[in-house]
Amino acid sequence: xxxxNQSPQSxxxxxxxDVSMNCTSSSIFNTWLWYKQDPGEGPVLLIALYKAGxxxxxxxxxxxxxxxxxxSFLNISASIPSDVGIYFCAGSHGGSQxxxxxxxxTKLSVKP
Amino acid sequence: xxxxxxxxxxLIKEKRETATLKCYPIPRHDTxxxxxxxxxxxxxxxxxxxEKMQSDKGSIPDRFSAQQFSDYHSELNMSSLELGDSALYxxxxxxxxxxxxxxxxxxRLTVL
Numbered sequence: 494x495x496x497x498n499q500s501p502q503s504x505x506x507x508x509x510x511d512v513s514m515n516c517t518s519s520s521i522f523n524t525w526l527w528y529k530q531d532p533g534e535g536p537v538l539l540i541a542l543y544k545a546g547x548x549x550x551x552x553x554x555x556x557x558x559x560x561x562x563x564x565s566f567l568n569i570s571a572s573i574p575s576d577v578g579i580y581f582c583a584g585s586h587g588g589s590q591x592x593x594x595x596x597x598x599t600k601l602s603v604k605p
Numbered sequence: 606x607x608x609x610x611x612x613x614x615x616l617i618k619e620k621r622e623t624a625t626l627k628c629y630p631i632p633r634h635d636t637x638x639x640x641x642x643x644x645x646x647x648x649x650x651x652x653x654x655x656e657k658m659q660s661d662k663g664s665i666p667d668r669f670s671a672q673q674f675s676d677y678h679s680e681l682n683m684s685s686l687e688l689g690d691s692a693l694y695x696x697x698x699x700x701x702x703x704x705x706x707x708x709x710x711x712x713r714l715t716v717l
Contacts, residue, residue: 524704535609535695535708536648543704581647587704592638592661595647 499582499596506572507604514580514599515566522584525558525565526593530579539580540567572603607631609698609709617715618686626681626712630698636660637679638706639671640695648695654679655701686716 499516506512516525524543528536540551542558542565549556555568565582579600583593610629618624630637636655640648641664650663654673665671668686673679683690693713697706 526705528708533693533711533713535710538705538707541705583706585704585706592650592653592663593648593706594650597647 497582497584497594497596499599501599502597503600503602505602505604508572508574510572512569512572512576512601513566514582515564516582516584516596517564518584519563521562522594523562523587524585525556526583526585527554527556527565527567528581528583530581530598536581569601572601574603574605577601577603609696609707611694611696611709611712613712614710615713615715617717619717620686620688622686622716623682623684624686624714625683626694626696626714628679628681628696628698628709630677630679630696631707634698634700634707635677636699636701637673637677638697638699639665639679639681640697640708642693642695642711644692651681683714686714688716690714691716 497516526541527539530536540556545562546560547558553570579598581598582596612627638653639651642648651665652671653661657673669683671681693711695708695711697708699706
């Protein structure tokens, strides 16, 4: 089946540092989504991307939909302790095939 | 704003028993998705419904079935439970055209 390669697997950073993570796919997606998940909770939607090349921000978060439609990155600027969690990228073909294919996640740890 | 509601939040069953999970989507959302997430894993797509009809099927075991009712809530029925079925089960809802899936808090199933 389709797979998303998400990297890095984990990150340990100092509070205030910037973070970057990315996802690549062997196939094209129509939509890229980024989620954050806390332990035992449901994934929370951070950013949705719909067009190749699109760059979207949500507060300290910025994400881009790659030109080839096979990749996306998420940047977090000036990290804070509450940024701790697992970040998942997810791709969708949209429409009746709107189910998401998830990356393996990036576990972010922030040292105060 | 109203979110996706799942019940029960926690469920403990014995092997070979049956379990039913319920999902109430965000009002006016027409599509419901079910995902299974094992410990340390990414969510895996099981099945989805659009306007009460099954729209897509993923890695859902034959022992599992699901349906969406006239009020758009959905139920996931799991029979002949196995130890490996222990996982977090998430329901998500969306407007089909939006491509944005919003997840519930999940139901944690433990099979003993």
